Amino acid sequence: MxxxxxxxxxxxxxxxxxxxxxxxxxxxxxxxxxxxxxxxxxxxxxxxxxxxxxxxxxxxxxxxxxxxxxxxxxxxxxxxxxxxxxxxxxxxxxxxxxxxxxxxxxxxxxxxxxxxxxxxxxxxxxxxxxxxxxxxxxxxxxxxxxxxxxxxxxxxxxxxxxxxxxxxxxxxxGPIMAGGWRFAIQITGKGSHAAQPHLGTDPLTIGAALVQEAQLLVARRTDPTIPAVVSFCVFDAGTTDNILPETARLAGTLRALDPVVLDELKDGLQRLCNGLQMAHGVNIQVNFHQPYPVTVNxxxxxxxxxxxxxxxxxxxxxxxxxxxxxxxxxxxxxxxxxxxxxxxxxxxxxxxxxxxxxxxxxxxxxxxxxxxxxxxxxxxxxxxxxxxx
Ligand SMILES: [Zn+2]
Ligand SMILES: [Zn+2]
Structure with a gap:
C-alpha cells in the first residue's frame, strides 16, 4: 500500500x-x-x-x-x-x-x-x-x-x-439528496388600465398570491420533521408601470427528502392553482417536468x-x-x-x-x-x- x-x-x-x-x-x-x-x-x-x-x-x-x-x-x-x-x-x-x-x-x-x-x-x-x-x-x-x-x-x-x-x-x-420536480406555470387573465383593475383579471396579483400560498404547502400540508422546499425562481409579468398585464409566467422547483412528501407538494401546488383559477376567473396551466428521485443510500x-x-x-x-x-x-x-x-x-x-x-x-x-x-x-x-x- x-x-x-x-x-x-x-x-x-x-x-x-x-x-x-x-x-x-x-x-x-x-x-x-x-x-x-x-x-x-x-x-x-x-x-x-x-x-x-x-x-x-x-x-x-x-x-x-x-x-x-x-x-x-x-x-x-x-x-x-x-x-x-x-x-x-x-x-x-x-x-x-x-x-x-x-x-x-x-x-x-x-x-x-x-x-x-x-x-x-x-x-x-x-x-x-x-x-x-x-x-x-x-x-x-x-x-x-x-x-x-x-x-x-x-x-x-x-x-x-x-x-x-x-x-x-x-x-x-438513508436520504442524502432530495427528490424534486421542476414546474412552469402560465397564468392568463385579462389586461386592463392600472386604474381600472376591476375591468380586467390581473394575473400578476394572483401570481403573487400563488407564490405566498405555496409556502403554506410546506408549513401546513407536509410532515414538519421531513425537510421540503418550494422555490419560485421565475416571475415574469408586465411591460410598464400603468398597465395590468394579460399574462404572468412563473417557474420553480419542489424538493423533499421523502417521495411521499414530494408527491404531496406536487398535488398541493396543482390544487392551489386550480383553486386560484376558480376563485379569480383566470386560466392557470401548470406543467411539471424533470422529476428526480430522492437519492437514498x-x-x-x-x-x-x-x-x-x-x-x-x-x-x-x-x-x-x-x-x-x-x-x-x-x-x-x-x-x-x-x-x-x-x-x-x-x-x-x-x-x-x-x-x-x-x-x-x-x-x-x-x-x-x-x-x-x-x-x-x-x-x-x-x-x-x-x-x-
Ligand atoms: Zn450541479
Ligand atoms: Zn454536480
Missing part, C-alpha cells in the same frame, strides 16, 4: 484541461474522447457511446467476488465563468460550475491506481456519465442497458461539497463507504470523516441508479469555496488525491467483504 502513489500534479493538470473545455449535457464529446483515450492508455477497453457520450471501463480480477460501480459525472453548466484562473473556461457561457471536471479526474485517477493495485477479487466498473445537470443522464444510461451490460451489486457516487472542510469526507444512511453500502472512509482516515490523517452528514435539498440523478441497485452517495469537502453553480466556483485540486484514494480503498473494502452479496 505504501508504495502506491497518486500522480497529483498530472491529475491537477488533467482537471484544469477539462475545466478549460467544459461541455453541456449530452455534448461531452471532447471529454468523453479524452476519458476513453486515457482509459485505453491505462490498459482498459472502454465501452463508449452509452447515453451518447457515456464511457464505462471494467477492471475484472477474473476471480468471483462482488461487482461494484464507481460513477463520475462529466457535464458542465450554462454559466458564464467569472473567475480569472489560467484554466478558466474557453467556451463562453459554459462552465464546470459543479466540479464534474474534478469528479471525472478523480475517477480516472482511481482507474490508474486500481490497475496498479487491483482488489483481490470481483469486478470494478468505472462509469463516466453524461448529463447529470437536468438531463437525467443516469436514467438514460440505465435505459440503454447499463446494468445489463455491466452487472453490478453496488453503485457508489461522490460529489465535492463547498462549505465542508477541504478533503473531509461525509456520508449517511442503502444501509449496507453506506457501511462499506464508512469503512473505506475510516481506513483512509487511518492511512492519510487529515479531517475526520462525517459518518452522518446532514442531507442536502439539492437533487442528483444518481438517485436513479440507487432506485435500481443498493449503493451509497458520498461527499468530499471542497473547502470554503464559492458554492456549486456559482460563476466564481472552482474545484479544489488539493482534494483529488483523497478522492482517488477513497475510490481505491472502497474497491478493496468491497472485495474484502466476508459474504459477497
Amino acid at each position: 505504501e508504495a502506491l502513489t497518486v500522480d497529483a500534479a498530472f491529475l491537477a493538470e488533467l482537471r484544469r484541461d477539462l475545466h478549460a473545455h467544459p461541455e453541456l449535457r449530452f455534448e461531452e464529446h471532447r471529454t468523453s474522447a479524452l476519458v476513453a483515450e486515457h482509459l485505453r492508455h491505462l490498459g482498459y477497453t472502454p465501452h463508449t457511446g452509452l447515453a451518447r457520450t457515456g464511457v464505462v471501463a471494467t477492471l475484472d480480477t477474473g476471480i468471483a467476488g462482488p461487482a461494484i460501480m464507481l460513477r463520475a459525472d462529466m457535464d458542465a453548466l450554462p454559466v458564464s465563468e467569472a473567475g480569472q484562473a489560467p484554466w478558466a473556461s474557453c467556451t463562453p457561457g459554459v462552465m464546470h460550475a459543479c466540479g464534474h471536471d474534478g469528479h471525472t479526474t478523480m475517477l480516472l485517477g482511481a482507474a490508474a491506481l486500481l490497475k496498479a493495485d487491483p482488489p483481490p477479487r470481483g469486478r470494478v466498473h468505472f462509469v463516466f456519465q453524461p448529463a447529470e445537470e437536468g438531463g437525467a443522464g443516469a436514467q438514460v444510461m440505465i435505459d440503454e442497458g447499463l446494468f445489463d451490460l455491466f452487472p453490478t451489486d453496488y453503485c457508489f457516487g461522490l460529489h465535492n461539497w463547498p462549505g465542508l472542510e477541504a478533503g473531509r469526507m461525509g456520508v449517511r444512511s 442503502e444501509h449496507h453500502a453506506t457501511q462499506l463507504a464508512r469503512k473505506a472512509m475510516h481506513a483512509l482516515d487511518v492511512q492519510m490523517g487529515g479531517p475526520a470523516p462525517d459518518m452522518d452528514i446532514t442531507p442536502s435539498l439539492a437533487s442528483e440523478d444518481f438517485g436513479f441508479m440507487l432506485q435500481k441497485k443498493p449503493g451509497a452517495y458520498a461527499m468530499i469537502g471542497n473547502g470554503e469555496s464559492y458554492k456549486l453553480h456559482s460563476p466564481d466556483y472552482d474545484f479544489d485540486d488539493s482534494i483529488i488525491t483523497r478522492g482517488v484514494r477513497y475510490w481505491h480503498t472502497l474497491a478493496h473494502t468491497c472485495a474484502a467483504q466476508e459474504h459477497a452479496p
Whole structure:
C-alpha cells in the first residue's frame, strides 16, 4: 500500500484541461474522447457511446467476488465563468460550475491506481456519465442497458461539497439528496388600465398570491420533521408601470427528502392553482417536468463507504470523516441508479469555496488525491467483504 502513489500534479493538470473545455449535457464529446483515450492508455477497453457520450471501463480480477460501480459525472453548466484562473473556461457561457471536471479526474485517477493495485477479487466498473445537470443522464444510461451490460451489486457516487472542510469526507444512511420536480406555470387573465383593475383579471396579483400560498404547502400540508422546499425562481409579468398585464409566467422547483412528501407538494401546488383559477376567473396551466428521485443510500453500502472512509482516515490523517452528514435539498440523478441497485452517495469537502453553480466556483485540486484514494480503498473494502452479496 505504501508504495502506491497518486500522480497529483498530472491529475491537477488533467482537471484544469477539462475545466478549460467544459461541455453541456449530452455534448461531452471532447471529454468523453479524452476519458476513453486515457482509459485505453491505462490498459482498459472502454465501452463508449452509452447515453451518447457515456464511457464505462471494467477492471475484472477474473476471480468471483462482488461487482461494484464507481460513477463520475462529466457535464458542465450554462454559466458564464467569472473567475480569472489560467484554466478558466474557453467556451463562453459554459462552465464546470459543479466540479464534474474534478469528479471525472478523480475517477480516472482511481482507474490508474486500481490497475496498479487491483482488489483481490470481483469486478470494478468505472462509469463516466453524461448529463447529470437536468438531463437525467443516469436514467438514460440505465435505459440503454447499463446494468445489463455491466452487472453490478453496488453503485457508489461522490460529489465535492463547498462549505465542508477541504478533503473531509461525509456520508449517511438513508436520504442524502432530495427528490424534486421542476414546474412552469402560465397564468392568463385579462389586461386592463392600472386604474381600472376591476375591468380586467390581473394575473400578476394572483401570481403573487400563488407564490405566498405555496409556502403554506410546506408549513401546513407536509410532515414538519421531513425537510421540503418550494422555490419560485421565475416571475415574469408586465411591460410598464400603468398597465395590468394579460399574462404572468412563473417557474420553480419542489424538493423533499421523502417521495411521499414530494408527491404531496406536487398535488398541493396543482390544487392551489386550480383553486386560484376558480376563485379569480383566470386560466392557470401548470406543467411539471424533470422529476428526480430522492437519492437514498442503502444501509449496507453506506457501511462499506464508512469503512473505506475510516481506513483512509487511518492511512492519510487529515479531517475526520462525517459518518452522518446532514442531507442536502439539492437533487442528483444518481438517485436513479440507487432506485435500481443498493449503493451509497458520498461527499468530499471542497473547502470554503464559492458554492456549486456559482460563476466564481472552482474545484479544489488539493482534494483529488483523497478522492482517488477513497475510490481505491472502497474497491478493496468491497472485495474484502466476508459474504459477497
Ligand atoms: Zn450541479
Ligand atoms: Zn454536480
